[in-house]
Amino acid sequence: MRFAIDGSVSVSRRTSYDVVVIGAGIAGLYSALNLEPSLSCCIFAKETIDISNSWLAQGGIAVATAPDDDPDLHFKDTLVAGAGLCNEAAVHVLVDEGPKDIKRLIEMHVPFDLTESGELDRTREGGHHKNRILHAGGDATGRETVKTLAYIASQRSNINFRDNTFFVDVLTDAEGVCGILVKDFDGQYEIVATRHLIIATGGCGQVFKSSTNPSIATGDGLAAAIRAGANLRNMEFIQFHPTGLWSSEPESRAFLISESVRGEGGLLKNKAGNRFMLGMHELNELAPRDIVARAIYNELKSSGEDHVYIDITSKSESELQHRFPTIYNECLKRGINISKDYIPVCPVQHYLMGGIQTDLCSRTNIPGLYACGEAASTGVHGANRLASNSMLECLVFGRRAAEDINVSYQSPPTPESVCLPPLPIRRSLDIDYKSLRHRMQTIMSDNCFVIRSSEGLLYARGEMNEILSMLESGYLNSKAYDETLNLAIISLNIISSAFERKESIGAHYRID
Numbered sequence: 282m283r284f285a286i287d288g289s290v291s292v293s294r295r296t297s298y299d300v301v302v303i304g305a306g307i308a309g310l311y312s313a314l315n316l317e318p319s320l321s322c323c324i325f326a327k328e329t330i331d332i333s334n335s336w337l338a339q340g341g342i343a344v345a346t347a348p349d350d351d352p353d354l355h356f357k358d359t360l361v362a363g364a365g366l367c368n369e370a371a372v373h374v375l376v377d378e379g380p381k382d383i384k385r386l387i388e389m390h391v392p393f394d395l396t397e398s399g400e401l402d403r404t405r406e407g408g409h410h411k412n413r414i415l416h417a418g419g420d421a422t423g424r425e426t427v428k429t430l431a432y433i434a435s436q437r438s439n440i441n442f443r444d445n446t447f448f449v450d451v452l453t454d455a456e457g458v459c460g461i462l463v464k465d466f467d468g469q470y471e472i473v474a475t476r477h478l479i480i481a482t483g484g485c486g487q488v489f490k491s492s493t494n495p496s497i498a499t500g501d502g503l504a505a506a507i508r509a510g511a512n513l514r515n516m517e518f519i520q521f522h523p524t525g526l527w528s529s530e531p532e533s534r535a536f537l538i539s540e541s542v543r544g545e546g547g548l549l550k551n552k553a554g555n556r557f558m559l560g561m562h563e564l565n566e567l568a569p570r571d572i573v574a575r576a577i578y579n580e581l582k583s584s585g586e587d588h589v590y591i592d593i594t595s596k597s598e599s600e601l602q603h604r605f606p607t608i609y610n611e612c613l614k615r616g617i618n619i620s621k622d623y624i625p626v627c628p629v630q631h632y633l634m635g636g637i638q639t640d641l642c643s644r645t646n647i648p649g650l651y652a653c654g655e656a657a658s659t660g661v662h663g664a665n666r667l668a669s670n671s672m673l674e675c676l677v678f679g680r681r682a683a684e685d686i687n688v689s690y691q692s693p694p695t696p697e698s699v700c701l702p703p704l705p706i707r708r709s710l711d712i713d714y715k716s717l718r719h720r721m722q723t724i725m726s727d728n729c730f731v732i733r734s735s736e737g738l739l740y741a742r743g744e745m746n747e748i749l750s751m752l753e754s755g756y757l758n759s760k761a762y763d764e765t766l767n768l769a770i771i772s773l774n775i776i777s778s779a780f781e782r783k784e785s786i787g788a789h790y791r792i793d
């Protein structure tokens with residue numbers, strides 16, 4: 282299906298910008314900030330700026346800036362985590378250019394935490410052989426970075442913000458991108474003419490029942506790119522974070538217990554109080570995420586429990602309050618004092634390694650269409666992301682998208698010249714979207730989670746095909762319809778990619 286809409290839709294507004302960015306996370310904001318100030322730009326966000334994966338990022342940004350570190354060591358760690366499937370050229374770009382972008386963040390006054398002697402404070406996370414994770418606000422790195430970038434962007438006269446606006450589809454003509462279709466929450470449609478579109482819409486965690494991603498992570502940018510004919514790849518590679526905070530009640534977003542808690546000495550223990558990661562990997566609790574997630578999954582399977590624990594009681598209460606204020610307070614709200622109590626955790630969906638296929642300049646196969654951040658597949662992560670490499674990827678490849686646009690700029694077509702093709706009118710699809718989404722999430726979590734089998738994937742594919750056909754047979758001008766359609770498209774894409782990849786590698790594990 283080329284468009285999410287049907288022929289009943291009429292356009293009530295037309296605008297144009299030199300560059301359109303979809304997404305106000307770190308990737309979208311930083312790419313906009315790297316555009317030539319002479320280019321008019323509009324950043325669209327589905328909700329407000331504080332609702333994104335970027336805002337929630339806790340641990341920090343991995344970058345080789347310490348005297349005893351080197352981009353080549355960062356390169357090696359990234360390749361090991363990626364299980365041989367990383368694009369080495371892209372990883373070189375990431376680790377070699379990353380320090381320059383971090384320098385710019387420091388100049389922009391992102392408040393990275395410092396040691397008592399005024400040096401950048403660096404911690405370690407799973408898969409890293411050096412302390413190279415910079416953090417801000419203790420465990421609020423994403424929020425502090427987004428706040429700084431958004432403030433600077435708001436001071437730029439060429440950058441406009443439109444929040445609470447839903448990006449629906451990419452519009453193309455013979456030359457490539459010619460605009461986008463968006464709508465506000467009254468369901469009023471608008472065509473925005475442009476020749477340069479950056480999709481920075483983040484991940485798709487809402488595909489699963491339990492995810493650290495917020496409600497907006499419904500894969501809208503990925504699905505719109507598919508409809509427009511963009512190539513996606515590696516969609517089977519989903520990172521399941523080993524340590525989401527376990528909750529006895531279903532939650533729309535799982536709270537994350539950052540890897541840096543283990544980096545600072547947190548130990549994984551089972552109900553009997555035994556460390557089960559010992560001997561599983563040379564890095565024990567700090568083994569790559571897929572290994573830890575599977576170890577927990579197997580531990581839970583054999584014990585019949587639904588969670589294991591992190592023990593960080595070796596640290597004092599004041600140390601934990603200072604280093605992990607967000608985690609300390611959230612746990613305390615739930616009656617867990619992490620300086621005295623073990624933290625109950627279980628694996629949850631966390632990050633999409635695959636996405637819209639891009640080259641080293643963040644270009645897709647459609648002229649004028651760029652992707653960066655979690656929505657993109659630059660090839661940096663391979664089969665598994667090294668912890669805290671994603672915010673660095675947002676910065677490096679967000680900047681590269683902007684730099685490419687700066688040198689290849691074309692003026693937008695006139696808004697009146699950008700039209701929707703005639704489309705059929707489909708039946709009205711006024712169904713219970715909440716329960717349909719729950720059914721889809723259950724299919725994905727039961728069959729496409731940490732451990733997968735051909736039998737489960739075939740079943741999931743059949744079910745999801747049926748759901749997608751039903752959704753495509755009708756239409757409703759509502760956010761519920763748009764998001765559910767996009768989730769079904771992305772779910773099917775993940776299932777099919779997981780089915781096609783027969784071998785277990787990185788985060789993709791086939792029991793058969």
Ligand SMILES: Cc1cc2nc3c(=O)[nH]c(=O)nc-3n(C[C@H](O)[C@H](O)[C@H](O)COP(=O)(O)OP(=O)(O)OC[C@H]3O[C@@H](n4cnc5c(N)ncnc54)[C@H](O)[C@@H]3O)c2cc1C
Nearest residue numbers: 304305306308327334335340341448483501654655669672
């Ligand atoms: C809890 C948590 C902790 C994390 N910790 C770390 C960490 O310590 N280090 C690290 O490197 N990474 C971490 N990550 C991953 C990292 O935060 C993300 O991969 C990265 O921030 C993604 O940034 P982004 O700009 O690509 O997308 P996001 O920050 O998710 O932004 C997406 C934007 O797209 C907009 N959007 C989406 N759909 C639409 C639509 N249809 N119309 C209009 N706008 C739309 C949203 O409104 C939002 O503004 C963490 C992720 C989570 C969830």
